[in-house]
Amino acid sequence: MGKIKYRYNPKTCKYEPWYLRGKALQDQIAIFITLSLVLGGIFYFGYSKNFDSLDEQILKKKNLTLKVEWQILEERVQAAYAELNTLIDRDDKNYRVILDSSPLSPEIRQSGVGGSEKFNTEDIKDYPSVMSGYANLEKLKHTVDVEVQSYKELNSILKERVSMWASRPAIQPINNKQLERLHMSYGSRFHPIFKRYMDHKGLDFAADNGTPVYATGDGKVIMVYFSASYGNVIYLEHGHGYETRYAHLSRFAVKEGDVIKRGHVIGYVGSTGNSVSAHLHYEVLFQGSHVNPINFFQRDLNNKEYERLIEAGSIDAKVLD
Ligand SMILES: [Zn+2]
Incomplete structure (x- = not known):
């Protein structure tokens, strides 16, 4: 039960119980509601001024996280640039x-460089740091694309060069470590059988019958046959314009169509065809024309050895074919 209020009644000179009724009751309620609203308003104003709403707190937290992530992203872009510049260098x-x-x-x-059409920069134009970050990323992406293309191009150039280096007739066709086997130089000389001056379009290496003959570059065997002048002869096609021929062989170690690597034994020294003693006649052709094979031997000789070989080749020794 509620507390009972008493009021003094001057008529009866007594305190009597008093109950709120009618207009007094209405006035009391109105005052209570008004006071509650005023106090509530004051509290709400004070609270909203000094404390964020829950939504605002969540947004602020998200904003802070985004700023940190953006910073990390910028640092990663800079690190990627540094790596990329090393590759470009x-x-x-x-x-x-x-x-x-x-x-x-x-x-x-x-x-x-200049931006992607897929992304509408209008949307971010009011945020300079986002704009500059976006521009940096676009530039990075373009630079990476160009560099990837460049490395692909380098890779194909390298493959071409490796194939060319491997095909080049770059070694001597027989074991000539002592540099004593080169007998006849390239050019005009008196032919021992035809008894007249003729062009000698190769080099002669004097060696015992049966000495192994090596392919001087990677390639394919295109002809293996006997000719009256060359005797047993092998033609190799190396690609990149190079062809080599090995003549007067005693026998063959390959057949037409064989694919061979530099250094493979393709046949053996002999004295077949127009030859006065066992030797290898070796020719190099570039784009269909004979060239002096001695120009290709640098690969397996140092400078001094190369000079000695050229000297040995220039001495007019006994003519072999
Ligand atoms: Zn010869």
């Missing part, structure tokens, strides 16, 4: 120099 200053290829021009590296 190696590309221009090492790989292209080794492969005898020109560095990419700055115009090619710059072309196409």
